[in-house]
Amino acid sequence: TSAQIGVTGLAVMGRNLARNFARNGYTVALHNRTAARTHALVEEFGHEGEFVATETAKEFVAALERPRRLVIMVKAGEPTDAVIREFAPLLEPGDMIIDGGNAHFADTRRRERELREQDIHFVGAGISGGEEGALHGPSIMPGGSPESYESLGPMLEKISAKAADGAPCVTHIGPDGAGHFVKMVHNGIEYADMQLIGEAYQLLRDVAGYEPAQIADIFRTWNTGRLDSYLIEITAEVLSHVDAATGRPFVDVVVDQAEQKGTGRWTVQIALDLGVPVSGIAEAVFARSLSGHAKLREASRGLAGPTASALGKAEAQAFADRVEQALYASKIVSYTQGFHEIAAGSEEYGWDIDLGAVSSIWRGGCIIRAAFLDRIRAAYDNRADLPSLLSDETFASEIAAAQDPWREVLVSATLQGVPTPGFAAALAYYDALRAERLPAALTQGQRDFFGAHTYRRVDREGAFHTLWGGDRSEAEA
Numbered sequence: 043t044s045a046q047i048g049v050t051g052l053a054v055m056g057r058n059l060a061r062n063f064a065r066n067g068y069t070v071a072l073h074n075r076t077a078a079r080t081h082a083l084v085e086e087f088g089h090e091g092e093f094v095a096t097e098t099a100k101e102f103v104a105a106l107e108r109p110r111r112l113v114i115m116v117k118a119g120e121p122t123d124a125v126i127r128e129f130a131p132l133l134e135p136g137d138m139i140i141d142g143g144n145a146h147f148a149d150t151r152r153r154e155r156e157l158r159e160q161d162i163h164f165v166g167a168g169i170s171g172g173e174e175g176a177l178h179g180p181s182i183m184p185g186g187s188p189e190s191y192e193s194l195g196p197m198l199e200k201i202s203a204k205a206a207d208g209a210p211c212v213t214h215i216g217p218d219g220a221g222h223f224v225k226m227v228h229n230g231i232e233y234a235d236m237q238l239i240g241e242a243y244q245l246l247r248d249v250a251g252y253e254p255a256q257i258a259d260i261f262r263t264w265n266t267g268r269l270d271s272y273l274i275e276i277t278a279e280v281l282s283h284v285d286a287a288t289g290r291p292f293v294d295v296v297v298d299q300a301e302q303k304g305t306g307r308w309t310v311q312i313a314l315d316l317g318v319p320v321s322g323i324a325e326a327v328f329a330r331s332l333s334g335h336a337k338l339r340e341a342s343r344g345l346a347g348p349t350a351s352a353l354g355k356a357e358a359q360a361f362a363d364r365v366e367q368a369l370y371a372s373k374i375v376s377y378t379q380g381f382h383e384i385a386a387g388s389e390e391y392g393w394d395i396d397l398g399a400v401s402s403i404w405r406g407g408c409i410i411r412a413a414f415l416d417r418i419r420a421a422y423d424n425r426a427d428l429p430s431l432l433s434d435e436t437f438a439s440e441i442a443a444a445q446d447p448w449r450e451v452l453v454s455a456t457l458q459g460v461p462t463p464g465f466a467a468a469l470a471y472y473d474a475l476r477a478e479r480l481p482a483a484l485t486q487g488q489r490d491f492f493g494a495h496t497y498r499r500v501d502r503e504g505a506f507h508t509l510w511g512g513d514r515s516e517a518e519a
């Protein structure tokens with residue numbers, strides 16, 4: 043028997059992905075560093091499809107039909123390189139290695155380049171959707187050569203999630219590291235979405251005075267509207283959960299220090315390099331790191347601030363409606379920033395990424411899946427060269443309608459001392475983009491003053507310098 047695909051690395055993601063392939067009719071070769079895991083998988087799930095259990099790298103490679111398709115599902119970083127070093131010498135020209143982990147796209151670019159010398163296709167594929175997604179249909183973001191996608195595409199389409207219109211949630215993103223780059227930004231947007239939802243929760247709790255269970259109901263209502271999304275749905279589940287040991291809301295017994303594995307931070311680091319303002323994503327990453335500074339927070343607890351006073355019932359309801367508007371408007375801004383970063387990465391690395399296709403494959407399977415993404419896709423379908431999501435008429439008019447409540451929510455938050463860095467960054471971005479003039483002109487003047495860095499004029503071409511220390515006449519630089 044020769045397997046159409048092989049999976050090495052059978053922790054939960056790898057195991058579920060292997061089962062997904064098998065359940066879709068593919069013969070799947072299995073390999074793991076410790077063979078016990080491989081046999082356990084076959085024992086438990088062998089009835090789901092055709093598996094070929096192998097114990098050594100050689101056996102694994104021999105079990106695959108040519109050209110070989112070998113999926114590695116191990117930890118990003120050195121473990122991925124170790125697995126490549128183990129398998130690459132056993133492969134032949136035309137074979138494919140697919141890395142389904144959360145690799146840094148720069149690593150993927152390097153690996154792709156190195157393996158290309160051996161005529162091996164290296165496909166960095168972002169896979170989103172967690173354990174459940176891996177099993178029942180993830181959103182898949184493969185990079186690598188177009189030839190590799192010809193061979194892999196049909197299989198990935200089969201195992202991927204399907205959007206409401208039946209379209210598979212996978213597309214060839216672009217060459218080399220494009221897939222992992224897009225997965226990275228997906229995670230950055232995931233961080234921003236989660237932060238915005240967190241701020242909405244905090245406002246509903248501290249300003250409106252709702253209890254977690256009531257807030258869960260509010261989120262459930264929102265989930266039937268334009269905010270309809272997986273993250274809103276699970277937020278309601280988490281908020282309505284009651285801790286069995288104490289009888290208290292689960293959210294009150296969890297330590298309020300958020301962790302992160304790195305993809306959100308990468309999104310911001312790369313955005314800084316590309317010069318793309320992803321302020322909403324950055325605030326989300328910083329909010330997580332701030333939460334983790336326990337000692338600093340402890341030392342700051344006594345600092346002065348207003349005491350929040352809860353609203354009356356009718357007021358609370360009206361406030362909740364405004365929070366929905368603020369959340370939606372801020373969400374539009376964070377997706378605007380994320381798509382800007384993808385466009386900039388595509389430009390920098392020559393990937394030619396189709397932003398409409400990206401929004402299309404995020405409609406199902408992934409963590410940020412949402413009805414909203416269908417609208418982003420429509421915006422790009424309408425105009426492929428859209429300068430920004432905010433220039434889409436539909437989004438622009440929705441923000442126009444939401445802006446007053448959005449501003450009011452931020453006023454309340456500020457007056458009551460509830461931190462809302464995500465909402466605030468989004469609004470500042472929006473106001474800065476629409477501003478007629480920015481204080482950047484003053485910044486340029488200051489730079490010219492202390493460092494003769496020169497400036498450009500609004501009325502003439504060229505670079506200029508004012509003799510600040512002398513007679514303040516202007517010279518063309």
Ligand code: 6PG
Binds near residue numbers: 301306408
């Ligand atoms: C996904 C998730 C997945 C994972 C994140 C969590 O798309 O399925 O994004 O990749 O859950 O790595 O990231 P943090 O641990 O950094 O929150």
